[in-house]
Amino acid sequence: MLILGIETSCDETAVALVQDGRLLGEKLATQIDTHALFGGVVPEIASREHLRVLPRLFRELMTETDTEPVDIDAVAVARGPGLLGSLLVGVSFAKALCLSTGASLIGVNHLWAHLLAPGLTGEIQFPALGLLVSGGHTHIYRISSPVEFELLGRTLDDAAGEAFDKVAKRLNFPYPGGRYIDELGQESVPDTTLFPRPYIDNNSLDFSFSGLKTAVANYVTTQPELVFDTMADSEAIAALSGEKRAALARVCASFNWSVSDTLRIKVERALKRSGPMKSLIVAGGVAANFGVRETMKGVAEKYGLRLTLPELNLCTDNGAMIAFAGWQFAKAGYSHTLELEAVPRGRVVPQDWIHSGGPLER
Ligand code: KG4
Ligand code: ZN
DSSP: OEEEEEEOSSSEEEEEEEETTEEEEEEEEEOHHHHHTTTSOOHHHHHHHHHHHHHHHHHHHHHHTTOOGGGOSEEEEEEESBOHHHHHHHHHHHHHHHHHHOOEEEEEEHHHHHHHGGGGTSOOOSSEEEEEEOSSOEEEEEEEETTEEEEEEEBSSSOHHHHHHHHHHHTTOOSSOHHHHHHHHTTSOOOTTTSOOTTOSSSOOOBOOHHHHHHHHHHHHHOGGGSOSSOOOHHHHHTOOHHHHHHHHHHHHHHHHHHHHHHHHHHHHHHHHSOOOSEEEEESGGGGOHHHHHHHHHHHHHHTOEEEOOOHHHHSOOHHHHHHHHHHHHHTTEEBOTTOOOOBTTSOOOOOOEEOSSOOOO
């Protein structure tokens, strides 16, 4: 079964072809440099860029993989959550392609696709506990099979990645700044008393990172010499030296520890509550973070779970994960009609597919 995956939910335009669960080819164009000028993603610009770039990426993918559009059995498209205007570009493209070629349409939950992505390079064992930590979301799921997800906990305000990016912005690091906090933080031992681990003194599996972001901002206000005068580029960060570098590394390490340890507490809580699991999947952009990866290795060892982490290039948004998730759903007989709607961030993605009872056939 040949599946085309389309990803346009935020600031990456991506397409990929997956044949029977194996990646045949992919194309990706990132808009990071465009949005970096504004210190965050500008939704209007993002959708225009998707519109400009997507047809070209699709044509290139067809040429490079020697594929004709009529060869595609199903078109899987990220239908949410994300920026509505951006999602609509991908969803409209997918519908038009299905209409003209007769392929099936599969709307994919972008967050589920992140969690299934490691299946492209290795086997996932179910049931799994899934931690999705990205720029827009911090979700914990019980995943019983590739098509059965139960949401156990979510962020009440800022997502983990958003907290990284906002702290980075406060320090005048380049956007998106999570990676710089990670890299600099690895040079220092964290001060575990410096910042709070938010929203842990309760029974909840939900997260709230906005207070932590404010705690770092307040601390930095008392240490103004730590902040770059104008927005730094990666060279300016590399050129940091002496006491300023050491002090900044300590702030980054301590903040990174607060996030990682908060994630650990909630994941352990979920594991204790939600029955026996075989594996722990950690996915999304923040799964690239060294501290988060090390912390989750410790959790997996403690609970005797197999740890499933996507390779670094699969952590951030890509088309391969959408195609792969689409393949899982196609295999299980799920598809959508052309009525498929894009779902913006903040709204629950409905499970409104049709089920054929067997694998989709062309
Ligand atoms: O999953 P993703 O590509 O996009 C969303 O769907 O949101 O995640 C992007 C987020 C950004 O907030 C970025 O700063 C963060 O992932 N990120 C990191 C690291 N690499 C990317 N955060 C912490 N440490 C990293 N190494
Ligand atoms: Zn994402």
